[in-house]
Amino acid sequence: MLDTRPLLARSDFPSVHRTKLETLQVNLGYLCNLSCTHCHVNAGPRRTELMDRANIELVLDFIERRKIELLDLTGGSPEMNPQFKHLVIEARKLGVSVMDRCNPTILIEPGYEECAEFLADQQVIVTASLPCYSEQNVDKQRGKGVFSESVKALQRLNALGYGQEKSGLTLNLVYNPTGPFLPPPQQKLEVDYKRELYAQHGIVFNQLFALANMPISRFGSTLVSKGQFKPYMQLLKDNYAPANLSTLMCRNMISVDWQGFVYDCDFNQMLNLPLLATDKPSTHLRDLLDSDLEGAAIAVADHCYGCSAGQGSSCGGALS
Numbered sequence: 001m002l003d004t005r006p007l008l009a010r011s012d013f014p015s016v017h018r019t020k021l022e023t024l025q026v027n028l029g030y031l032c033n034l035s036c037t038h039c040h041v042n043a044g045p046r047r048t049e050l051m052d053r054a055n056i057e058l059v060l061d062f063i064e065r066r067k068i069e070l071l072d073l074t075g076g077s078p079e080m081n082p083q084f085k086h087l088v089i090e091a092r093k094l095g096v097s098v099m100d101r102c103n104p105t106i107l108i109e110p111g112y113e114e115c116a117e118f119l120a121d122q123q124v125i126v127t128a129s130l131p132c133y134s135e136q137n138v139d140k141q142r143g144k145g146v147f148s149e150s151v152k153a154l155q156r157l158n159a160l161g162y163g164q165e166k167s168g169l170t171l172n173l174v175y176n177p178t179g180p181f182l183p184p185p186q187q188k189l190e191v192d193y194k195r196e197l198y199a200q201h202g203i204v205f206n207q208l209f210a211l212a213n214m215p216i217s218r219f220g221s222t223l224v225s226k227g228q229f230k231p232y233m234q235l236l237k238d239n240y241a242p243a244n245l246s247t248l249m250c251r252n253m254i255s256v257d258w259q260g261f262v263y264d265c266d267f268n269q270m271l272n273l274p275l276l277a278t279d280k281p282s283t284h285l286r287d288l289l290d291s292d293l294e295g296a297a298i299a300v301a302d303h304c305y306g307c308s309a310g311q312g313s314s315c316g317g318a319l320s
Contacts, residue, residue, distance in 0.1 A: 004220035005271050007229065008302040016248060016298040018277070023253035025072040025266060025315065026051070026059055028081040030258070033109055047076065055260040056083045058285055060090050065289055072253070072315065074101040074266065079115050092122050099125040101174075101315075104153035105146055116153070120160040120169055127172045127209065128154065133196040137178050154203045163205040171205045174317075176213055180223060180232040182239060182310045183210040186318040209317030212236075214306045217270050236305035244312035244319045250298050253315075260285045264298045266315070267306075273299040 029050035071091045091098050107116045130150055132138050138147035161167035177183050190208035197203040213219045223229040250265040262283045263269040275283045277296035312319025
C-alpha cells in the first residue's frame with residue numbers, strides 16, 4: 001500500500017486550536033469482518049490489533065475524571081473487541097452517552113446475533129455505515145452481498161425501536177462517496193435516503209451523516225495508484241470553506257488508538273501525527289488524566305482540507 005503521508009506533510013492549512021474537551025473517540029481495534037476500499041484505518045478480517053482490558057479501564061477512568069460527555073466507539077468493527085460490552089456497560093453507568101460506529105453487517109454475523117439487543121438495552125446511539133441506498137454501489141465499495149446484509153441488520157434495529165419516533169433509540173446512517181469527489185448536500189441526500197430505504201425496504205432512521213473520503217491509508221493509496229491524488233487534493237483545496245474551521249470535530253474531541261495513545265483526530269492517528277498539546281513524541285491517555293487541553297494547538301496537514309471543503313465533513317456529518 002502506498003503511503004500518502006509525505007504528500008500531505010507540507011501544508012498551508014491554517015492553525016486550529018482546541019476548545020473544551022467533550023468527546024472521547026476510542027478505536028477499539030482494526031479487526032473487521034469487511035475490507036472496504038474507502039476505509040482510512042485499513043481494517044479487515046486478518047487484523048489482530050485490539051485494545052486490551054487495561055486500556056479499557058484507563059478509558060473509563062479518563063471519562064470519569066475529565067467528565068466526558070460522549071464516548072465515540074470506532075474500529076474496525078468495535079463490537080468485535082471482546083471488551084466491547086464491558087466498556088459500554090461501565091460507561092453507561094457513568095451517565096455518558098455512547099455511540100457505536102457500526103458496520104451493520106456485524107449484527108447478523110455468527111456470534112454477534114445478540115449485539116443489536118445489547119445496543120438497544122444500553123440505549124447506545126448507533127451510527128451505521130451505508131455508503132449508498134443502491135445495492136450496486138454499496139457492493140462495489142464494500143463487497144458482494146454487503147448491501148442485502150446491511151438491510152437485514154437495519155431492519156432488525158428498526159424492529160427493536162431504533163429510528164422509530166419517540167423510542168429514544170437513535171439510528172444514524174453514514175454516506176461516503178464511491179470515488180474522488182465531494183459528497184452531495186447532506187440534507188438533500190438524507191431526504192433521498194429516507195425515501196428510497198423506506199419505499200424499498202421499510203427502513204427508517206434519524207439522520208444521515210455525509211462524510212468526505214480522506215486522502216490517506218487505503219483510499220489515499222488508491223488515489224496515488226490511479227494518478228488521482230493531486231486532482232483530488234486540488235478539488236478539496238478549491239472548495240475550502242474557512243467558516244468550517246470553527247466547527248471542526250478535532251476542536252472538542254481527542255482520538256485514542258487501540259494501544260491507548262492519543263491523537264488530535266482519527267485521521268491524524270492513521271498518519272501517526274503526534275498530539276501537539278504535549279511536548280512528547282507520543283502521548284498516552286494516562287498522561288492526560290489531569291491535563292486540560294483547552295487552547296492547545298492541533299496538528300494539521302493537507303488532509304485537513306477534507307474536513308473543511310464544501311459543506312465540511314466530520315464524524316457527525318456536514319459542518320454547515
